[in-house]
Amino acid sequence: MKLIRFSILGGLAIVGAVGCSLMSVESRHKDGAPQVRDVPFEARESDEMRKKVLVLPFLDSELQRSTSVKEVARRTVVDELNDTRSFIVINNSDLPQDVGSFVKENKDYDVVSVARLANNLGISAIIEGHIIEIRAHRMGDEIGVFRKIRAQVDVSVQVRVFAAKTGREIYNTVKKATVESETTRVAENTFSDRDLQDDPTLVRVGVRKAFKEAMSGIVKSVEKLSWEGRVAMVSGEKIYVNSGRLTGLQIGDILKITEEGNEIFDPESGNFIGAAPGRMKGTIEVVSYFGKDGSIAIVHSGSGFKENDRVEIY
Secondary structure: OHHHHHHHHOOOHHHHHHHHOOOOOOOOOOOOOEEEEEEOOOOOOOOOEEEEEEOOOEEOOOOOOOOHHHHHHHHHHHHHOOOHHEEEEEHHHHHHOOHHHHHHOOOOOOOHHHHHHHOOOOOEEEEEEEEEEEEEEEEEEEOEEEEEEEEEEEEEEEEEEEEOOOOOOOEEEEEEEEEEEEEEEEOOOOOOOOHHHHHHHHHHHHHHHHHHHHHHHHHHHOOOOOEEEEEEEEEEEEEEOOOOOOOOOOOOOEEEOOOOEEEEOOOOOOOOEEEEEOOOOEEEEEEEEEEEEEEEEEEEEEEEEEOOOEEOOO
């Protein structure tokens, strides 16, 4: 393994270019060079690979509502996904284009276009969340300068999951949640239920519960997708892959490499269906890791490997 370290350190100028193909989960030294690490223990506990997931900024049907509501909703889903330890949530900033530019006039995302970019980054699924409605009404008042108001909050949300490989929807659900919670009002004589619908304390409780209701379906739909990575760079005998120990690749794993297939479109609607499987070029063997989630492999069989080739468990 020392020879691998020396060869990598001797070609830092080349390896530094790999960063553009890796996610922001990667950690770097001050000089910007990926770190090579030999990890003797197994990277995964089962045969399942951790899939990369993109959670888009959430949408809200009420344009006047505070953006913090959407942020809390998205953070809830991200935290729940991380808690399963089965997924890697990728930052939206990793896409080469601002995701906000993909919002259509009807306020939904152009998911097919997002999927094309996400698939090239080894992302398996795209999650879109939409806050449909929030209603609140008080259940009783307390007298005093500092008043605790108990209210009931009804929340309706929609969650859609898309396969990044095809852009097709694989899960769509609408969840409703009703919660009772308290908020504090200071020296206010009158207020309306509309005020309560904008109360961040009440709204956050309802939104969290509604999106948590959808988590089981989200997880199951993503788990059905097959894992794949990408070749980030080819340098001599070494193949750099944009997935590593964090994803679940183990030292000694044999991976198969296929070239990118042709994009297939529906002849009538013109909609993008997906990419056809490409020709298998050969196999590689994982020999080390670099960064937070990158791996280095050597040729096991075949030839002609190049950047952006698809990588799968053999």
